[in-house]
Amino acid sequence: MTRTGERTTVTSAAVLDSALTLFAELGYHGTALSQIAESLEVRTPSLYNHMRGKQGLLLTIVRGTVTGVLDDFAAATDGLTDPGDKLRAAVRAYALRHASHRREAIVVNRDTSSLDEPHRSEMQELRRRHDHALRAIIEEGVTAGRFSVDSPALASFAIREMCVSVARWFRDDGPRTADQVADEYTDFAMRIVGSR
């Protein structure tokens, strides 16, 4: 059935996946709906059977990713009480996500600001929530005398961005698995906060 010129019915998931790839590569404003249509071998108007519009695609991508990050964080740290254990688990989950959902991470980081209001503010608020949760762990560790860092805020920024960068260079066919990278970045994070 998979012969040349075949006609695969387009689905919402396929449109979203194509948007994800193109937004990640060319940016939201650098991608035309005609390119998404072309990659799916349909005409642009046909896309409107599977999406609300260009903004809708971006919102779906961003919302799904930021809520996923928050869910990851909650699941990873659930039940843990030691600040070291919590930081390790939180960073590991965050780094792992950036290796396994590279396109999503790139789009969220570059294009969340291209969302129309009120969605932009909503999504930025959700991102801040994760930011604060990570910082709280570091502050907790400092207070408990387990971490040694001058500014928890700076350490938190540094750790976050370090993880985000994984999305930009990780390759599935590279020399390291996502797990290995996540482990190594977790070690970096523990070193940054001076864990002992």
Added chain:
Amino acid sequence: MTRTGERTTVTSAAVLDSALTLFAELGYHGTALSQIAESLEVRTPSLYNHMRGKQGLLLTIVRGTVTGVLDDFAAATDGLTDPGDKLRAAVRAYALRHASHRREAIVVNRDTSSLDEPHRSEMQELRRRHDHALRAIIEEGVTAGRFSVDSPALASFAIREMCVSVARWFRDDGPRTADQVADEYTDFAMRIVGSR
């Protein structure tokens, strides 16, 4: 002479500065030349007396920044032989630049890929050169038994992106000076590589 409705003659530098601000805020593809013109209180065609075109603005920004990064690196590490000293100096210069040239850093990181060929490849090559130089210091330190890190490549990525992130949150009117931030990030870098 600075009364309302005044007519300040537009210069190339003014066009570039306005482009820098708008590209950093809205992205290259998200910025229209009409917005740059509006911010300078002239009509769009007038811009062409001071630039080659939109691509020319982007190239000027990117080229100036990446060569500046390379020059910073050379000046900072010149004459140093100890890997610890070299890494400290290189990271300090890189972090400092991201605090003091925020807009440039944001544009280079987000929009270098929007450059037309052959400039895109040229600029990416220059960025790689800095990348390799930083990594070489780490490898040197590991070989000399001064640093302790599993993968110099991963550590190098982590340190670079950590510095880049400074451009995204640093404020001149914030609680920390650029120097203080650079110092703290340098310490983070030394911790990441396990300097001893």
Added chain:
DNA sequence: CCTACCGATCGGTAGG
């Protein structure tokens, strides 16, 4: 799923 088409806006040029 398509063709036909919309108004808006884009970067850029002509010509003064």
Added chain:
DNA sequence: CCTACCGATCGGTAGG
């Protein structure tokens, strides 16, 4: 520095 204007392309709609 401007007005006038260019072709191209954008996201999206009508209507089937």
